[in-house]
Amino acid sequence: MSGQLVVTPAERAEVDSILARLLPIGVGAAVFGSRAGGTPKPWSDLDLVLEGSERLSVDLLGKLGRAFDESDLPWRVDLVDHASVSPSFRKIIDASKIPLVSRAVDLVLHQDPRSGNCYKIALTAALLGIPLATRDYDIMQGETRTPEFLARVNANGRIPVLQIGDKFLPESNAACWYLAQGSALVPADRFAQADVLRWMFFEQYSHEPNVATLRFWLRFVGQANLSEAQQAQIPAKRAAGDAALRLMDEHLAHRDWFVGTGATLADIALFAYTHVCEQGGFPLDDYPAVAAWLERMRALPGFVAMEP
Amino acid sequence: MSGQLVVTPAERAEVDSILARLLPIGVGAAVFGSRAGGTPKPWSDLDLVLEGSERLSVDLLGKLGRAFDESDLPWRVDLVDHASVSPSFRKIIDASKIPLVSRAVDLVLHQDPRSGNCYKIALTAALLGIPLATRDYDIMQGETRTPEFLARVNANGRIPVLQIGDKFLPESNAACWYLAQGSALVPADRFAQADVLRWMFFEQYSHEPNVATLRFWLRFVGQANLSEAQQAQIPAKRAAGDAALRLMDEHLAHRDWFVGTGATLADIALFAYTHVCEQGGFPLDDYPAVAAWLERMRALPGFVAMEP
Numbered sequence: 325m326s327g328q329l330v331v332t333p334a335e336r337a338e339v340d341s342i343l344a345r346l347l348p349i350g351v352g353a354a355v356f357g358s359r360a361g362g363t364p365k366p367w368s369d370l371d372l373v374l375e376g377s378e379r380l381s382v383d384l385l386g387k388l389g390r391a392f393d394e395s396d397l398p399w400r401v402d403l404v405d406h407a408s409v410s411p412s413f414r415k416i417i418d419a420s421k422i423p424l425v426s427r428a429v430d431l432v433l434h435q436d437p438r439s440g441n442c443y444k445i446a447l448t449a450a451l452l453g454i455p456l457a458t459r460d461y462d463i464m465q466g467e468t469r470t471p472e473f474l475a476r477v478n479a480n481g482r483i484p485v486l487q488i489g490d491k492f493l494p495e496s497n498a499a500c501w502y503l504a505q506g507s508a509l510v511p512a513d514r515f516a517q518a519d520v521l522r523w524m525f526f527e528q529y530s531h532e533p534n535v536a537t538l539r540f541w542l543r544f545v546g547q548a549n550l551s552e553a554q555q556a557q558i559p560a561k562r563a564a565g566d567a568a569l570r571l572m573d574e575h576l577a578h579r580d581w582f583v584g585t586g587a588t589l590a591d592i593a594l595f596a597y598t599h600v601c602e603q604g605g606f607p608l609d610d611y612p613a614v615a616a617w618l619e620r621m622r623a624l625p626g627f628v629a630m631e632p
Numbered sequence: 633m634s635g636q637l638v639v640t641p642a643e644r645a646e647v648d649s650i651l652a653r654l655l656p657i658g659v660g661a662a663v664f665g666s667r668a669g670g671t672p673k674p675w676s677d678l679d680l681v682l683e684g685s686e687r688l689s690v691d692l693l694g695k696l697g698r699a700f701d702e703s704d705l706p707w708r709v710d711l712v713d714h715a716s717v718s719p720s721f722r723k724i725i726d727a728s729k730i731p732l733v734s735r736a737v738d739l740v741l742h743q744d745p746r747s748g749n750c751y752k753i754a755l756t757a758a759l760l761g762i763p764l765a766t767r768d769y770d771i772m773q774g775e776t777r778t779p780e781f782l783a784r785v786n787a788n789g790r791i792p793v794l795q796i797g798d799k800f801l802p803e804s805n806a807a808c809w810y811l812a813q814g815s816a817l818v819p820a821d822r823f824a825q826a827d828v829l830r831w832m833f834f835e836q837y838s839h840e841p842n843v844a845t846l847r848f849w850l851r852f853v854g855q856a857n858l859s860e861a862q863q864a865q866i867p868a869k870r871a872a873g874d875a876a877l878r879l880m881d882e883h884l885a886h887r888d889w890f891v892g893t894g895a896t897l898a899d900i901a902l903f904a905y906t907h908v909c910e911q912g913g914f915p916l917d918d919y920p921a922v923a924a925w926l927e928r929m930r931a932l933p934g935f936v937a938m939e940p
Contacts, residue, residue: 390702479879495833502826512653518810525803528837556861571787
């Protein structure tokens with residue numbers, strides 16, 4: 325059975341605006357109880373059920389609760405975590421609830437599973453418990469350079485692209501940022517947040533064009549198929565890739581993570597191509613602190629490996 | 633006279649953390665009233681005075697007010713804009729206030745003035761009205777590869793580096809982010825913020841290595857002094873630079889700015905090397921929408937030109 329929400333448009337707008345500001349991606353919200361199709365008193369609470377992939381944090385529930393308490397809404401909002409209630413109560417909720425924010429965020433990752441840049445986004449989503457649909461392309465067959473792809477997905481002819489509803493977001497690190505804003509993977513502190521970006525820009529400028537490009541050339545294109553101009557670049561890319569890995573190794577010699585005391589997007593961005601750097605001829609034995617950090621990354625709750 | 637702050641260490645930590653997250657650079661904060669050396673009741677408000685170079689925006693005051701309301705603090709926080717109060721009230725405030733966050737931000741830009749990456753940071757600071765000290769290096773003379781520079785400023789041997797007190801932040805776009813967090817140059821909307829980063833990563837990956845590198849090679853190194861491997865890369869860099877500028881031109885054909893309806897860090901990052909692209913042999917006449925956007929950038933209040 326489906327009822328009608330019993331709140332005014334202005335009340336609905338206030339609830340929506342608080343949820344839009346504070347609800348992380350992948351957490352849904354719905355109304356149940358008397359304001360979901362019943363006959364509430366004017367002072368009846370709004371019963372709001374939140375549904376994530378696992379139990380919600382006390383911190384999140386506290387933040388939402390305070391925001392509702394301090395709003396102009398004329399009634400209290402009671403928050404219930406879908407994952408924490410008894411199965412019988414859950415049945416009652418599910419039978420009457422009216423969705424406000426869908427859990428399914430309609431995210432599609434346009435990817436080639438062999439690409440570390442695509443893997444970054446999948447790993448970020450996995451660590452945050454956000455479900456992602458995928459659509460695969462074979463870059464070796466030019467499938468990201470078709471007129472359809474250029475017109476609809478990315479005029480730059482590259483993957484990954486994160487599709488959010490009908491919007492398209494190119495650039496792997498920007499897509500990770502979209503998913504992780506407001507989570508611990510993006511610190512709120514001004515310097516720490518900029519420092520995370522510092523390593524993400526380092527990754528795209530000093531690491532990826534060397535470490536990832538040599539992997540692509542040597543493992544996927546094949547040295548014999550490289551152009552003369554590409555052949556001529558190998559020594560410089562080898563040296564620059566070694567320098568990037570050495571810098572990382574020195575940074576990690578006395579710290580567990582690139583920024584602060586836990587994993588952030590800086591670690592995820594750098595993990596993507598570093599953990600397969602040997603496929604480009606960079607021996608991990610030369611970088612012991614990096615090798616130890618790779619193991620810490622693999623031990624993170626929710627970690628997923630790159631498709632082989 | 634100087635008093636003692638009457639708050640618990642945990643309360644002080646919560647206030648500090650909200651200010652660190654939301655207060656723009658160059659805005660100071662201080663406590664006055666009964667909690668600045670008086671004898672407050674347990675429920676007395678905390679009187680907080682904010683001091684910028686001009687009147688603070690309603691948006692900023694609203695954001696701070698909400699954050700304090702939604703915090704765990706056991707009392708209200710009353711916000712006062714130093715620039716908006718009467719001279720007589722200002723005198724009372726100034727006589728008793730206890731500083732929490734200093735207005736003076738000890739920022740030093742380590743730069744080579746010919747570098748567009750350094751200019752980005754100077755332009756961001758100028759548009760935001762943030763004063764920056766500078767320290768110049770000549771990259772042609774290897775001044776960023778000295779043992780002192782590598783040990784103290786940036787182990788990656790590159791400029792720009794933004795020095796904040798005794799902390800060092802490499803990567804031009806990360807430094808811009810540090811300065812602009814909380815301002816209109818970094819939109820708060822989740823998608824728009826990620827979209828700004830999308831163009832900043834595009835700039836570092838698809839634009840700078842082609843448009844800026846050819847400018848550096850042709851104008852500063854000189855074609856005759858390039859290595860054979862560099863010579864061999866010119867056609868590919870020419871094609872990739874043209875593709876980046878064409879993509880920008882198509883994006884700007886029907887919009888004034890890269891993201892949303894005003895200038896953001898995306899525009900600043902892309903302006904830096906685009907406005908001197910002809911020095912690398914990319915004719916601006918081929919990109920009329922880009923040329924028109926360059927003029928809009930130059931008309932921004934506070935705009936400063938790159939040193940010639």
